[in-house]
Amino acid sequence: MAVEVLNERKTALAADLVAVQGIVTVNNAENVKAIERQTASIEDRGTEGGIMPSLVPLMQARRR
Numbered sequence: 001m002a003v004e005v006l007n008e009r010k011t012a013l014a015a016d017l018v019a020v021q022g023i024v025t026v027n028n029a030e031n032v033k034a035i036e037r038q039t040a041s042i043e044d045r046g047t048e049g050g051i052m053p054s055l056v057p058l059m060q061a062r063r064r
Contacts, residue, residue, distance in 0.1 A: 003042055010035040 013028040013035070020026075 003039055006035050006039045006042070010039070 010032055013032050017028050017032070018025060019028060
């Protein structure tokens with residue numbers, strides 16, 4: 001699931017490598033590289049010793 005999300009983000013960034021946001025120009029090439037590293041890291045962890053990431057239940061924080 002995480003790899004799919006990262007691939008979607010990478011695709012969106014790669015479609016618009018240089019974005020103009022107001023008066024700032026953003027080069028997304030480094031962001032694409034970072035997402036590729038994250039994807040590789042997740043895939044590597046999944047193959048090491050057959051260990052797959054597991055789901056962690058989220059709990060609502062206590063309110064004061």
